[in-house]
Amino acid sequence: MARKTANRRVGITDVAQRAGVSLASVSRVMNGNFSVDPDIAARVRAAAAELNYHPNAVGRSLALGKTDTIGIVVPDLANPTFQGMLRGVSRAAAQDGYRVLIADSSEVSSEESILAGEARRRCDGVVLCAPRMNEAELEALLPSLQPLVLINRSTADTQTPSLVVDYGQGIQDLAAHLVELGHTRLVFLAGPERSAGNQARLQGLEKFRVDHPEVELTTLPAGSSFEAGHVSAVAVLATGATGVLAFNDLVAMGLLSGLHERGVDVPGDISVTGFDDIPFANYTTPPLTTAAVAINDIGEQAWHELRQLLGDGDPEPAHTTFQPELKRRGSTGRVKKPTLS
Amino acid sequence: MARKTANRRVGITDVAQRAGVSLASVSRVMNGNFSVDPDIAARVRAAAAELNYHPNAVGRSLALGKTDTIGIVVPDLANPTFQGMLRGVSRAAAQDGYRVLIADSSEVSSEESILAGEARRRCDGVVLCAPRMNEAELEALLPSLQPLVLINRSTADTQTPSLVVDYGQGIQDLAAHLVELGHTRLVFLAGPERSAGNQARLQGLEKFRVDHPEVELTTLPAGSSFEAGHVSAVAVLATGATGVLAFNDLVAMGLLSGLHERGVDVPGDISVTGFDDIPFANYTTPPLTTAAVAINDIGEQAWHELRQLLGDGDPEPAHTTFQPELKRRGSTGRVKKPTLS
DNA sequence: CGAAATCGAGAAAACGTTTTCTGGAAAGGT
DNA sequence: ACCTTTCCAGAAAACGTTTTCTCGATTTCG
Missing domain, CATH: 3.40.50.2300 (Response regulator)
Structure with missing residues (x-):
C-alpha cells in the first residue's frame, strides 16, 4: 500500500508518542475509561487535539467486533x-x-x-x-x-x-367504504403479480367477495407506478365501474390524472381509492381516500x-x-x- | 470479547487448516490471484464452500485501506x-x-x-x-x-x-415563461431563508427585475414543504397576483391544493409554477409547469x-x-x- | 515495619485480512 | 554437472484499534 505523501493518516500511535504515553493509555482516554491519571488524560487530549486525531473506524470495528x-x-x-x-x-x-x-x-x-x-x-x-x-x-x-x-x-x-x-384488511376496509357510499360495481387495479403485497390484497378481496356477494368486483392488471395507473384510465372506464381500488397511491394518482384528462369527474363520476397514504396523497385534487400505513x-x-x-x-x-x-x-x-x- | 457458543464465525484460518495450506494461499485463491497451484486452489475452494466461508469485510478493509x-x-x-x-x-x-x-x-x-x-x-x-x-x-x-x-x-x-x-437561471426562465403568457403581477413563494438554493433563486429574480421593470414581483416567505404552500394560498390571493413562482414543486402542490379548496381555478384564475420536476409534478391536476432538474x-x-x-x-x-x-x-x-x- | 492488596501504566496479544519477505525446490543455461 | 534464475508456498509483518496480562509502585492493614 503506497503511503501517500509520507505518513498522511494520524493514528493512535502518533498521539501516544506525542503525549509520551503508551497506546493503551490513549485508547483508555479516548474511550472515557476512568482510572487513568488526570495528568496523562490531559496530555493525551491535548496531543489528540493538536494532531487533530480521530480514531479510525475500521480498526475500531475490527477490535470491537461491531461496526455500529x-x-x-x-x-x-x-x-x-x-x-x-x-x-x-x-x-x-x-x-x-x-x-x-x-x-x-x-x-x-x-x-x-x-x-x-x-x-x-x-x-x-x-x-x-x-x-x-x-x-x-x-x-x-x-x-x-x-x-x-x-x-x-x-x-x-x-x-x-x-x-x-395487513394489506388484506386494508383493502377490505376501502372496499367496504365504497360499498357504504352506494357503489356496487368495483374494479381493483392489481399490482405486480409476484409481489407479496399484491397477493395479500387479492386474498383480502376474496374474503370481501364472500361477505358482499351483491357487489360486482373485477380485477384489472396494472402495476405499482404512476404510469400503470395513468394508462389504466381507459380500461377502468370500459368496465363501467363506479369505484376503483388502486393498488397503491401512485397508481391512484396516475389514474386520477388519466381520468382528469378525459374529463371524468372524481368523485362525481367515479370514486378512487389508493393505498399507503404517502405524503402526497393529501395534496392531490381531490385529496385521495386511502388506507394509511404508518x-x-x-x-x-x-x-x-x-x-x-x-x-x-x-x-x-x-x-x-x-x-x-x-x-x-x-x-x-x-x-x-x-x-x- | 466473549466468544459466543464456541467459535462461531468461520475465518480464513479455518479454511486454511481444513485445506491443509497456509493463510496466504487461501487469501491468494480467494482474490483470484493466479500463480497458485491448481490443486491447492481446488482444495481451498472446496474447503471454503464446505465451511460456507465468506471473507470478513472489516478485516479486509483494514488490510486494504479501503471500505468500498x-x-x-x-x-x-x-x-x-x-x-x-x-x-x-x-x-x-x-x-x-x-x-x-x-x-x-x-x-x-x-x-x-x-x-x-x-x-x-x-x-x-x-x-x-x-x-x-x-x-x-x-x-x-x-x-x-x-x-x-x-x-x-x-x-x-x-x-x-x-x-x-443553476437555480437563478431556472427561476428566471419560469418568470419569463409567465411574462410571455401575459402575466405582469407575480409573486415568489420563498423557501427557507438560510438555504443556499433560496439565495440563488432570489438573486436570479433580482436579475429578472432589472430585465423586466414592467413586471410587479413581490416575495412572500413560505418554506419548502406542502404545508408551506398550502397555507400560503390565502396570502397569495391577497396579493392579487396572477402568476406564482413557488420555491419548489412541493410548495406548488400545496398551493394548488389550497387554491382548489378555495375554488380558485388553475390556470384559469392563477398560474402556478414549481421547481425540480419531481416525479409527482407530472400527475398533479393540472400537471405542474416547472423547471426540471435532472x-x-x-x-x-x-x-x-x-x-x-x-x-x-x-x-x-x-x-x-x-x-x-x-x-x-x-x-x-x-x-x-x-x-x- | 513488613507483607498483602490495590492501582495504574505499559507491553503484548487479539481481531481477520492482505502482502511482503524468505527459503527451498524446480527449471534453465553454460 | 554445477550454478543461477525462476517460481511458489508458507512464515511473518502490517493495517489501527481494544483489551488482557504483567509488573512495578503506591497504599493499606495487621
Whole structure:
C-alpha cells in the first residue's frame, strides 16, 4: 500500500508518542475509561487535539467486533413507501448512534439475496424488505443473515422478528367504504403479480367477495407506478365501474390524472381509492381516500427490533402486524346514480 | 470479547487448516490471484464452500485501506429532491461495487458537519449536500473530508469537485415563461431563508427585475414543504397576483391544493409554477409547469466525480453546473384579463 | 515495619485480512 | 554437472484499534 505523501493518516500511535504515553493509555482516554491519571488524560487530549486525531473506524470495528452500522435492503428507492421506511429506520438508528447502509435491489429478486448477504457481512444486522424473493430462497438465506428483521414477509423462524402490514384488511376496509357510499360495481387495479403485497390484497378481496356477494368486483392488471395507473384510465372506464381500488397511491394518482384528462369527474363520476397514504396523497385534487400505513413507524419499529437482537438478551422476537387506517378524503363520494343492470 | 457458543464465525484460518495450506494461499485463491497451484486452489475452494466461508469485510478493509463504501449526507430524507439524489448516487455507485452509507441531518446544520466527519471516517469518500452549513464552517471542514464532492455548494478549494444547479437561471426562465403568457403581477413563494438554493433563486429574480421593470414581483416567505404552500394560498390571493413562482414543486402542490379548496381555478384564475420536476409534478391536476432538474443525473455524476478522486490520478476536479429545463404543463396559462392598475 | 492488596501504566496479544519477505525446490543455461 | 534464475508456498509483518496480562509502585492493614 503506497503511503501517500509520507505518513498522511494520524493514528493512535502518533498521539501516544506525542503525549509520551503508551497506546493503551490513549485508547483508555479516548474511550472515557476512568482510572487513568488526570495528568496523562490531559496530555493525551491535548496531543489528540493538536494532531487533530480521530480514531479510525475500521480498526475500531475490527477490535470491537461491531461496526455500529446496519444494512437495509429495499426493492426500489424511487418508491415513496420504501423511502419512508428507510427514513424511519435511519432516523431511529441514528438516535442510537448507528448508521445505515442502503442496498437498492432495483426490483430484481436475484439481487435481493446477494445484496442482503453482502450487507450483512459489512454490518451488524440487516433490515430486509424483499417482496419478490421466493419463499424457499428466503428460508435458506435466513440463517446467514441472522441479526435480521423482516418487513412484509413472515417466516417460521423464531429468531427473526417480522413486521407486516395487513394489506388484506386494508383493502377490505376501502372496499367496504365504497360499498357504504352506494357503489356496487368495483374494479381493483392489481399490482405486480409476484409481489407479496399484491397477493395479500387479492386474498383480502376474496374474503370481501364472500361477505358482499351483491357487489360486482373485477380485477384489472396494472402495476405499482404512476404510469400503470395513468394508462389504466381507459380500461377502468370500459368496465363501467363506479369505484376503483388502486393498488397503491401512485397508481391512484396516475389514474386520477388519466381520468382528469378525459374529463371524468372524481368523485362525481367515479370514486378512487389508493393505498399507503404517502405524503402526497393529501395534496392531490381531490385529496385521495386511502388506507394509511404508518410506514415511518414501521421503519422505527424495525430498528427497535434489530436493536434488541444486537443487544444481549433474546427477548422473544415480535411478529408485529400493522393495521392500515382508512382515510376518508375527497376522491370518494356517494355514487351518483345507481348502476343500471 | 466473549466468544459466543464456541467459535462461531468461520475465518480464513479455518479454511486454511481444513485445506491443509497456509493463510496466504487461501487469501491468494480467494482474490483470484493466479500463480497458485491448481490443486491447492481446488482444495481451498472446496474447503471454503464446505465451511460456507465468506471473507470478513472489516478485516479486509483494514488490510486494504479501503471500505468500498461512500457516505452521503443529505438534509432531509423526506424531500423528493434528496431522495432522487440518493438514488442516483446509490445506483451509480452500486454499478462499481460500492455501497452507500446515508446520513440524514434532519435539516440541522450543526449535525451536518458532525455527520459528514463521521461518515468520512467510516467510508472512502463523501458526497455532501449541506445547504444550510455556513460558508466558513464548510471551508474549515473541507480538508478533513477530502475525497469529497459537493452538491449545490461551491468552493474555492481546487481539490473538491462540485455540482450545482443553476437555480437563478431556472427561476428566471419560469418568470419569463409567465411574462410571455401575459402575466405582469407575480409573486415568489420563498423557501427557507438560510438555504443556499433560496439565495440563488432570489438573486436570479433580482436579475429578472432589472430585465423586466414592467413586471410587479413581490416575495412572500413560505418554506419548502406542502404545508408551506398550502397555507400560503390565502396570502397569495391577497396579493392579487396572477402568476406564482413557488420555491419548489412541493410548495406548488400545496398551493394548488389550497387554491382548489378555495375554488380558485388553475390556470384559469392563477398560474402556478414549481421547481425540480419531481416525479409527482407530472400527475398533479393540472400537471405542474416547472423547471426540471435532472436530479438522478446529478447523483450519478456525483459518484463519477468521486470515483475519479478515489482512483489514482487527480484529473482536474470538475465544477459542473446543471441547467434546469423549463417544462410547460397545465398549471400555467395565458392571463385571463389584463390586471387593472 | 513488613507483607498483602490495590492501582495504574505499559507491553503484548487479539481481531481477520492482505502482502511482503524468505527459503527451498524446480527449471534453465553454460 | 554445477550454478543461477525462476517460481511458489508458507512464515511473518502490517493495517489501527481494544483489551488482557504483567509488573512495578503506591497504599493499606495487621
